Amino acid sequence: MIAARVEPETLARAELDEYLARGWYRIGRGLITTDYLVSEGELCSTIWTRLDLRAHRFRSSLRKQLAKVKRDFEIRIGDLVLDAAHEELYTRYRAMAGGNRAESLDEVTGGDEGRSLFCTREIGIWRDGVLVAFSWFDLGETSVESLIGVYEPAYRKHGLGFSTLLLEIDHAAEIGLHFHYAGYVLSEPSGMDYKRRVGPLEYLDAASKLWLPEFPYAEGQSPAGIQRARLAAAGEALTSSGSPVQLVLNSALLIPGISDHVPGCSTDPILLISAPPTPRALGVLTAWDEELGAYVLFGGQPIAVLLERQGAEDDARRVPVHLFVIHQRLGEHPSVDEVAFWVRHYLAVIAPPGAE
Secondary structure, three states, rough: OOOOOEEEOOOHHHHHHHHHHHOOOOEEEEEEEEEEEEOEEEEEEEEEEEHHHHHOOHHHHHHHHHHHHHHOOOOEEEEEOOOOHEEEEEHHHHHHHHOOOOOOOOHOOHHHHHHHHOEEEEEEEEEEEEEEEEEEEOOOOOOOEEEEEEEOHHHHHOOHHHHHHHHHHHHHHHHOOOEEEOEEEOOOOHHHHHHHHOOOOOOOOOOOOOEOOOOOOOOOHHHHHHHHHHHHHHHHHHHHHOOOOEEOOOHHHHHHHHHHOOEEEOOOOOOEOOOOOOOOOOEEEEEEEOOOOOOEEEEEEEEEEEEEEHHHHHHHHEEHHHHEEEEEEEEEEHHHHHHHHHHHHHHHHOOOOOOO
């Protein structure tokens, strides 16, 4: 699944448990799931994680870290608070952390609708009456979902971001919940790997949909790794055969649910584009289908869609996003040599030399 999004009208806490157990996660007022993510320009597999609280005990070093933060700071656990102090702290944290983050805490929670849909709680870390870190988490019936962790950049050396995660786990176990969900890690080493420090995680296997006690993929064998390798091999064969080709990441990866609104939109995470189409001719799109064990060729073309996104101070921006629309399925081929042959054939038919 490239990416999907739902926005339920109502959501009971037991329903949140069910979504989390299937690899869904809250974004704003909705829930998303995806098997892929683009990290530093490279396609990666997302691997959803959870911690079974019923059998969990922090190792000694983490127990000491928890004890220290409880000793050195005031810890407050209660309802979500959205005020100027929280927004200002988030602004400073966001400027330090960088990355593709929501521009406000109101956006993080999905506005009034999101805050009414989820049962969100807060762990705040205070020093001398000043808020220096906080995390928000959503309560299910038997699960807790970590939503966001924020800390004052001046306190970075104290490890408060990771400490809020430990405090969430500690609190969830204390109130008798079964699972703590902190989202995904990636198939390749990344900044998400801090989640694995909390203890022995379970990982959701994309194929079987079972939670496994071990990391599900050997090096290079994740779905994303296989996609990258297969498309690289086909790209080399096409280049050697004289067919112009471009490897592209599908922008639908970045917008969960967009394929539901664009008829014929490709849901393959990466594609080879042969002979970019002229206004009157289609190009050939090459994708790898792991279930079929074959390359699939399509006649298609890129389109630009303007999406409205909120900028700073509610400034609406229309951002162009490039998607790929499929017009026809041309065939399935198991080898790169067949791909090279048939791409040349189809280009001669649908985009002959001199076509405009």
